[in-house]
Amino acid sequence: MANETWTDAELDASVKVYLEMLSKEKNGIPYKKSEHRKQALAGVLKGRSEGSFEFRMQNISYVLYDLGLPYIKGYKPAKNIGTNTTASILRSLERNKFIIDDNYEPTPEDDKLKQRTKQLRRKINLIVRPTGQPKPQKTETTITVYYRDPAVRAWVLEKANGKCEACGSDAPFFLPDEYPFLEVHHMIPMALGGPDTIENTIALCPNCHRRSHLSKDKESFNNEIYKKVSRLKK
Ligand SMILES: [Zn+2]
Ligand SMILES: [Zn+2]
Structure with missing residues (x-):
């Protein structure tokens, strides 16, 4: 007992x-x-x-x-x-x-979520398993989306031919339609006024894509990409 x-x-x-x-x-x-x-x-x-x-x-x-x-x-x-x-x-x-602790509060905002995660990582105790949200609350937001040019995407992906244009690695997997998976990335984000042209887009593996957006060394990493891929224009 x-x-x-x-x-x-x-x-x-x-x-x-x-x-x-x-x-x-x-x-x-x-x-x-x-x-x-x-x-x-x-x-x-x-x-x-x-x-x-x-x-x-x-x-x-x-x-x-x-x-x-x-x-x-x-x-x-x-x-x-x-x-x-x-x-x-x-x-x-x-x-x-x-x-x-406010940091434990679920949030629909991505930057808040990341901030809270960072705070909690410092004090989280792995013995204590979080209950989580069996039925996560949801909300609706308004987002701005751009009209994307399919020909630009098709050209960039065909040009890359299944290899990341930054690191040269093979695409990590194939899609159900047999195409190798690469992500089309805008060197200057459209949200910051970048054009949707082949001179501003590149096909990247998911690792290089995240690195280009998030890494500590993203500036030098992006400069290397500009040097490596001659069609790109700043
Ligand atoms: Zn890569
Ligand atoms: Zn991107």
Whole structure:
């Protein structure tokens, strides 16, 4: 019984009583751990032993301690090894609205998403698996699209002949229509006034394409492309 996985309801009850005690402690209100325990074990946690309740409190301390948050000093942080308890406790703390960090909020905006990802990468704990969004919320946006010239695309792709014009590698895979997969990229983006002409477009493998847009060295990388492909005009 003692090793049986705790249900969400049991964890929520444990987290709730823990947060009550933590709040009292923070506000200087005297409380008795034994009384809180007795109350909890008479409710949802009926059937759990005093020992496993105490250990669960220590697990909660561990999760808070690990996040750099205040915890009840009387419950020495103890990691529950070999189970997903840490993750479950964290989710319960989130359900109880105890952990609030804007960076955890899902967003439809790409730059916000990337910014939040960057912040969270610094503190993410791999033991704690994110619950994710089983049913992601959606929204609609207005986007500007350009009329693209199919002849320009066809010419550039045929000219490339299945090889990336930047690195010379073969296209990474074939499409269902048997054409090698390359991406047609505008050296000067159309959004910045670049023309849709063969003098401004190039066929790239996905790696070089991303590199040309995102990399730290994109400026020198793009200059190399201009040097390599003589039809391109700045
Ligand atoms: Zn390439
Ligand atoms: Zn591009």
